[in-house]
Ligand SMILES: Nc1ncnc2c1ncn2[C@@H]1O[C@H](COP(=O)(O)OP(=O)(O)OP(=O)(O)O)[C@@H](O)[C@H]1O
């Protein structure tokens with residue numbers, strides 16, 4: 403029992419690490435206040451779930467989920483890369499709101515608030531990942547690959563260009579860098595990996611509904627990367643671990659679940675405020691939110 | 695004087711720019727000749743920085759056109775103009791504050807790993823020849839801090855030097871400096887003068903906004919005077935110095 407519980411938390415941590423590290427690519431590296439990450443998470447989850455429910459094998463469905471999320475990221479980048487700071491935040495938040503409402507209201511496709519039950523466990527190369535432990539290993543491998551790729555990008559000259567764009571867009575453009583294109587790529591790639599996380603989530607929980615991808619989730623994601631420190635994948639990883647474990651004791655205090663949910667949100671918000679107040683650069687961070 | 699010549703590298707033709715009711719640049723024309731230092735002076739608010747921003751595509755013109763190396767670059771994207779060979783610094787220093795001196799300078803050069811799809815195969819570590827170039831430029835401007843210093847940790851004067859060094863790293867055809875001596879000590883100022891002369895002797899073209907009259911007059915081959923968004927005159931420094939209209943513009947009538 404306790405083992406199953408531990409494995410459950412670890413699987414969620416893997417999924418949230420992918421989400422956080424990919425979100426940090428836009429927020430921490432490109433300096434874009436991207437509040438729409440949860441929408442890409444949802445698009446990946448729904449795409450992958452619907453495809454497998456319709457008979458598509460798991461791996462193509464996972465990749466399709468990532469690509470759909472990436473396309474959504476690219477589309478969102480078109481009207482928004484010229485927006486600065488708060489305006490970008492509002493626009494991407496609006497986007498997340500739209501996606502949430504599409505998931506709720508396009509009933510013929512998504513079944514709306516009823517959600518999608520019975521999402522199959524991954525099956526590829528003749529293996530079915532059906533056990534909890536198997537899924538943990540599978541998500542850990544996917545997470546490691548995603549983190550490796552994102553970190554590789556961040557540590558490359560392209561990553562340096564992202565950081566230059568974050569620190570001073572005008573200066574970067576006078577050095578001949580196409581900052582809008584750079585930001586569009588960052589948002590697309592970030593969304594792509596959020597889509598992978600979405601697929602991982604859907605096939606683990608086996609049931610998704612629009613509430614999973616609500617705007618409340620944005621607070622958790624931002625808390626993770628801010629606690630860990632922006633512009634640091636190490637920070638995003640540590641942040642995900644801390645924030646997923648911290649509220650767990652709430653479960654064991656014997657509160658009814660109607661209180662545990664809101665209490666968890668309050669806890670996240672509290673941690674976020676404390677960090678912003680006492681240690682604005684987070685645990686490993688180098689940059690502050692909206693510094694430049 | 696100051697008309698279009700065969701060796702003109704930059705033409706600023708009848709350009710206007712207003713911000714709401716403020717006419718920052720008014721049907722203004724001037725020309726920059728290849729291989730020389732051109733001074734751009736004028737009282738506060740004359741429109742000098744606005745002219746720079748129009749040339750580099752950071753601001754869009756209301757009318758007129760700008761020709762750089764025989765190509766119409768009016769309202770083209772900033773990065774496009776920069777890649778054509780236009781390097782500049784800013785009146786208020788603009789650096790990448792969370793990056794080191796070295797990284798700030800490296801960004802002035804294009805790297806194959808800046809292409810996203812190729813980025814997986816490159817680290818940020820510079821090649822030997824590139825690092826050599828960085829060190830050379832750093833020495834040239836007289837910057838003594840270690841290359842690994844974050845630029846946010848530098849003094850204002852040092853920041854200006856990093857910004858200048860970064861511009862020099864580019865493969866530029868025209869270097870535009872917006873008040874390079876503002877806020878730097880007399881020692882660096884002298885050094886800067888020597889440096890700009892050296893660049894000119896290497897055939898570089900420089901357009902220089904400057905309030906320090908001795909500095910700009912002793913360096914420039916030609917001086918353009920802006921006042922209230924218009925060209926007041928353009929001539930050899932000696933002539934500009936003695937001109938009554940210029941004195942009036944600076945002192946107010
Ligand atoms: N972005 C802007 N928005 C509104 N007004 C502006 C803007 N930029 C410049 N101006 C106005 O345009 C006029 C010209 O400004 P500009 O900065 O070009 O002058 P300058 O010659 O560089 O002056 P200084 O020597 O003080 O740097 C000024 O009246 C200024 O207030």
Ligand SMILES: [Mg+2]
Nearest residue numbers: 742743744785
């Ligand atoms: Mg100015």
